[in-house]
Amino acid sequence: MKVFPASKTKARFLEILQWGIVSLIFLFLGRMVWEDWTRVREASFVFKGAPLLWGTVLFVFSYFIQIWAWYLITVKVGIAISFRETLESWFYSQLGKYLPGKIWIFLGRFYLYGSKGKSKEGISIALYFETVTLTVAAGLLFLAALFFFKEVRPFLSGQQMSWLIFLFVVAFVSLYPPVLQTILNWFLIRFKRDPISLSIRYSDILCILFVCVLSWLAAGIAFYLFINSIFPVSSKYILYLTGSLAFACFLGLIVLIAPSGLGVREGVLVYFLSSVIPGPVAVILSVLTRLWTTLIEMGLIGVVYLFSRLRNRSEQRKKDVQT
Secondary structure: OOOOOHHHHHHHHHHHHHHHHHHHHHHHHHHHHHHOHHHHHHOOOOOOHHHHHHHHHHHHHHHHHHHHHHHHHHHHHOOOOOHHHHHHHHHHHHHHHHOOOOHHHHHHHHHHHHOOOOOHHHHHHHHHHHHHHHHHHHHHHHHHHHHHOHHHOOOOOHHHHHHHHHHHHHHHHHOOHHHHHHHHHHHHHHOOOOOOOOOOOHHHHHHHHHHHHHHHHHHHHHHHHHHHOOOOOOHHHHHHHHHHHHHHHHHHHHOOOOHHHOOHHHHHHHHHHOOOOOHHHHHHHHHHHHHHHHHHHHHHHHHHHHHHHHHHHHHHHHHHHHO
16 A cells, blocks of 8 residues: 655645535535526526626726736835736736645745846735735725625624724734834844835825725626626626625635635625525626636736747847847
């Protein structure tokens, strides 16, 4: 009998656990559809080409807004590379989120920027700012959605809402450069590294936060258009759907066991969509949303890779001609 080392056995166990949890989530969602199939058959499904097209275009645009936010962060932190290289490195690093652990996104960015001679401390700070600003932006939209739509507050009591607001206030404070510098230097000193001095201003961070909010808004409106192209939903729920998508993506990001938040994001979306759409229909739409967003992301990565290869070949031909 073959004996696996303890590290390999642990890794295999974690992999089985991860996919087991993801499978259970989808089994639960599938059961919802099966047990209430009558509502699915009676649902007013449609197909509208124009909302689907515009939703796809807007969702693509939301990626470029997010990349612009990352570029602004790298400029302020002092690790900026050209925007073309930023675009390529950001999209390539996104492949890491399809692996369990989520750390591969950050490791990919570390490798790509490290190969350009950028400091590890600067890359770490930039990744921190990107994560927190995107999280706070998602939280702001989610809170705004709950505030404006009292009839679709599915689970939050007054006390829970207060705790949620408190957490996002803490997140705002953690973006304040003197506070962040104190926290980072505390860790650096304990790891016997030199302390750092942050030159980024709070106004710059708030500007980047605004760009992140715009990115989530674009993605949310695109999400509404996609949903509306399949199942009619009132436009008054655009903000609610935007906040729901942002919060679902955020939870999918922080749950390390699921590659790209698989299962987690769908479960959260179903939970929120069920407030405005029949539950079984929400399950189908959440799965279709996953397929739609994945196709868009893979398509963009493929296009970026193709243009990169064509550019490199063109540059190589010019060098060959010159020599």
